Amino acid sequence: MDSNSVSPMPELAPIAEFDKSPPSPPNEEVPMDDLPPPPATISQAEGKKLKVQRSRSYDSEEHERGACEWCEYALVITLATILLIGVSALTIFWTFFYREGYGWADDIPEKQFNLHPTLMIAGFITFSGFSVLLYRICRCFRRIYVKLLHAIFHALAFPCIVIGFLAVLDFHNKKGINNFYSLHSWIGFVAMGLFGLQYAVGFFSFLLLLICNKGTANFRASLVPIHAAFGVLTFVLGVCACLTGLTEKALFTLGSETYASMSTEAIVINAIGMSVVAVAIVVLYTVRGTGGYRLRKVAQNPS
Amino acid sequence: MDSNSVSPMPELAPIAEFDKSPPSPPNEEVPMDDLPPPPATISQAEGKKLKVQRSRSYDSEEHERGACEWCEYALVITLATILLIGVSALTIFWTFFYREGYGWADDIPEKQFNLHPTLMIAGFITFSGFSVLLYRICRCFRRIYVKLLHAIFHALAFPCIVIGFLAVLDFHNKKGINNFYSLHSWIGFVAMGLFGLQYAVGFFSFLLLLICNKGTANFRASLVPIHAAFGVLTFVLGVCACLTGLTEKALFTLGSETYASMSTEAIVINAIGMSVVAVAIVVLYTVRGTGGYRLRKVAQNPS
Numbered sequence: 001m002d003s004n005s006v007s008p009m010p011e012l013a014p015i016a017e018f019d020k021s022p023p024s025p026p027n028e029e030v031p032m033d034d035l036p037p038p039p040a041t042i043s044q045a046e047g048k049k050l051k052v053q054r055s056r057s058y059d060s061e062e063h064e065r066g067a068c069e070w071c072e073y074a075l076v077i078t079l080a081t082i083l084l085i086g087v088s089a090l091t092i093f094w095t096f097f098y099r100e101g102y103g104w105a106d107d108i109p110e111k112q113f114n115l116h117p118t119l120m121i122a123g124f125i126t127f128s129g130f131s132v133l134l135y136r137i138c139r140c141f142r143r144i145y146v147k148l149l150h151a152i153f154h155a156l157a158f159p160c161i162v163i164g165f166l167a168v169l170d171f172h173n174k175k176g177i178n179n180f181y182s183l184h185s186w187i188g189f190v191a192m193g194l195f196g197l198q199y200a201v202g203f204f205s206f207l208l209l210l211i212c213n214k215g216t217a218n219f220r221a222s223l224v225p226i227h228a229a230f231g232v233l234t235f236v237l238g239v240c241a242c243l244t245g246l247t248e249k250a251l252f253t254l255g256s257e258t259y260a261s262m263s264t265e266a267i268v269i270n271a272i273g274m275s276v277v278a279v280a281i282v283v284l285y286t287v288r289g290t291g292g293y294r295l296r297k298v299a300q301n302p303s
Numbered sequence: 304m305d306s307n308s309v310s311p312m313p314e315l316a317p318i319a320e321f322d323k324s325p326p327s328p329p330n331e332e333v334p335m336d337d338l339p340p341p342p343a344t345i346s347q348a349e350g351k352k353l354k355v356q357r358s359r360s361y362d363s364e365e366h367e368r369g370a371c372e373w374c375e376y377a378l379v380i381t382l383a384t385i386l387l388i389g390v391s392a393l394t395i396f397w398t399f400f401y402r403e404g405y406g407w408a409d410d411i412p413e414k415q416f417n418l419h420p421t422l423m424i425a426g427f428i429t430f431s432g433f434s435v436l437l438y439r440i441c442r443c444f445r446r447i448y449v450k451l452l453h454a455i456f457h458a459l460a461f462p463c464i465v466i467g468f469l470a471v472l473d474f475h476n477k478k479g480i481n482n483f484y485s486l487h488s489w490i491g492f493v494a495m496g497l498f499g500l501q502y503a504v505g506f507f508s509f510l511l512l513l514i515c516n517k518g519t520a521n522f523r524a525s526l527v528p529i530h531a532a533f534g535v536l537t538f539v540l541g542v543c544a545c546l547t548g549l550t551e552k553a554l555f556t557l558g559s560e561t562y563a564s565m566s567t568e569a570i571v572i573n574a575i576g577m578s579v580v581a582v583a584i585v586v587l588y589t590v591r592g593t594g595g596y597r598l599r600k601v602a603q604n605p606s
Contacts, residue, residue: 178563183550183576190580229591233584236539240580243543244550247486251554260481273486277493277543281536288532 073137080133080282087275088126091118094272098265099253104167106174113171117245119164121276124191124238127157129279132235136287144209151206154199161192184244191237198234201227232287239280246273376440383436383585390578391429394421397575401568402556407470409477416474420548422467424579427494427541430460432582435538439590447512454509457502464495487547494540501537504530535590542583549576 095101095114102118103111131153138146165188172179180189205223208216250259250269259266398404398417405421406414434456441449468491475482483492508526511519553562553572562569 178565181563181565181569183546183553183573186573186577187546187580190577225591229588232591233587236542236583236587237580239539240543240546240583243486243490243547247547247550248554250486251551252559256555260484262481262484266484270486270489274489277490277540280539280543284536284539285532288528288535 076282076286077137080129080279080286083275083279083282084126084129084133087272087279088118088122090268090272090275091121094265094268098268109171109174112167112174115167116164116171117242117249119160119167120188120238120245121242121272123157123160123164124195124235124242125276125279127153127160128195128235128238129283131157132231132283133286147206147209151202154202157195158199161195165192182244182248184241184248187237187244188241191234191241194230194234194237198227198230232284235283236280239276242276243273246276379585379589380440383432383582383589386578386582386585387429387432387436390575390582391421391425393571393575393578394424397568397571401571412474412477415470415477418470419467419474420545420552422463422470423491423541423548424545424575426460426463426467427498427538427545428579428582430456430463431498431538431541432586434460435534435586436589450509450512454505457505460498461502464498468495485547485551487544487551490540490547491544494537494544497533497537497540501530501533535587538586539583542579545579546576549579 095118099114100108100111102114104115105111131150134153135146135150138149141149169179171177180186201223205220205227208220246269250266254263254266254269398421402417403411403414405417407418408414434453437456438449438453441452444452472482474480483489504526508523508530511523549572553569557566557569557572
């Protein structure tokens with residue numbers, strides 16, 4: 001299968017490989033999947049080996065695999081979109097149907113608290129999830145546009161997380177509750193810290209790209225694997241913070257007995273939690289590190 | 304850097320690449336990192352390109368990078384061992400110091416419940432964590448031994464998870480509490496289901512290897528990326544189940560007011576949770592998908 005085809009999933013490369021901004025001069029160390037297959041420069045010994053390998057595969061099989069991978073790609077995009085929008089929609093529905101909606105008035109601080117789960121799920125799950133997935137699957141666009149989309153979605157997540165954090169801090173102060181005592185708050189604190197650091201690193205790297213593309217390419221390339229690994233970590237910590245937060249909320253608001261009796265609100269809260277888990281499954285499955293394995297197959301059999 | 308060196312971290316390949324059992328005949332489609340560098344078979348055009356690339360790098364830099372990666376490797380192993388053993392040790396300390404130890408008698412069902420967090424953390428975090436890490440970092444051993452170690456650690460995790468599950472089920476029945484009502488139990492149920500499926504797939508694949516190594520190589524190779532991706536997912540779900548469970552336990556046992564006052568037991572429970580988070584960070588960082596990126600660099604510059 002040609003590595004330059006528009007199919008974005010088949011040659012799924014680790015995120016690290018995405019960060020070479022086009023156009024690159026021909027002698028630069030470009031990723032292997034950006035190079036055309038070099039049949040003319042293959043030595044005799046290599047040629048023989050490829051011939052043996054080719055004799056085992058059939059064109060129809062290659063086509064079938066291509067179609068299968070396109071199906072997987074379409075399925076992932078559809079599932080991810082439904083889940084990422086669905087989890088925020090379900091949280092808004094829960095707030096309006098069971099928790100009296102939103103507000104920032106002194107008389108009903110509970111309405112102010114409601115901003116916390118909604119904005120944190122929007123920031124850490126919906127927007128961050130879209131941002132990670134887009135960077136991973138948009139291989140038909142130019143790299144610079146994908147980076148811009150990645151930045152825009154994280155820029156949308158940023159105010160959500162900040163306002164969501166301020167909402168609960170102010171709610172605690174109004175009600176005289178301690179801050180940062182629970183496991184949820186500790187995990188959330190680490191997740192927010194990592195998100196801030198990642199945002200700063202991404203912004204700095206993007207700025208360097210705009211100022212001096214070629215001169216900073218090596219430095220930026222060395223940042224990418226770390227940014228990618230910690231990006232996935234930040235997302236997982238965001239998921240953990242959401243799940244512990246939902247557990248706390250269910251026990252605080254419903255109480256252990258109503259929660260154990262499986263009231264409809266308990267089921268809705270659990271459904272929000274399981275949607276977050278489903279999003280985590282789709283995102284982690286999509287960003288899995290199979291890139292090297294597939295790329296090497298392409299490199300061994302470049303026909 | 305030679306890809307056949309004993310350093311296990313430098314050419315970190317996705318887990319998928321590990322699953323080619325030695326010895327392979329020379330004409331088989333072996334992973335690129337199992338092939339010796341072929342300088343004698345390089346064509347003229349490729350030779351010129353490599354010369355251009357080599358002129359930019361210095362031997363001392365390569366040595367420094369190698370030493371740096373060995374340091375990273377040693378640091379990861381030390382940190383992971385401390386954290387993986389530490390999280391189980393801390394849970395056992397918490398149970399004996401604050402929760403009166405273990406038991407399976409009808410008169411004190413709480414002592415029976417105490418088996419649940421201890422065994423689940425041992426199964427889903429300590430043993431599973433060691434199993435995933437060992438498979439990822441043991442590159443100096445023969446593949447078959449690494450697989451055996453991976454299987455042994457999962458075989459240790461299996462009874463922990465089963466007994467831990469039965470302990471809480473029996474505790475609920477004795478106390479007349481509903482089963483499977485909370486978000487924690489739903490996440491735990493999915494995690495246990497995935498663990499069972501993964502165990503079955505791994506066992507089946509290992510059995511196939513023993514019965515017919517060469518004939519089943521392609522089939523087993525196609526299973527590996529899926530097994531690896533779902534293995535990481537199962538681990539993350541185990542982490543989520545542990546964190547939501549600890550949050551529930553803190554609120555059930557201490558109550559919201561004592562928890563909010565930051566009693567010493569609350570801090571110990573939070574510390575267990577944060578150790579689980581630290582384990583997740585180390586494991587996810589170690590299994591990150593940078594393999595393809597590094598391998599392609601080795602392939603382009605095989606000196």
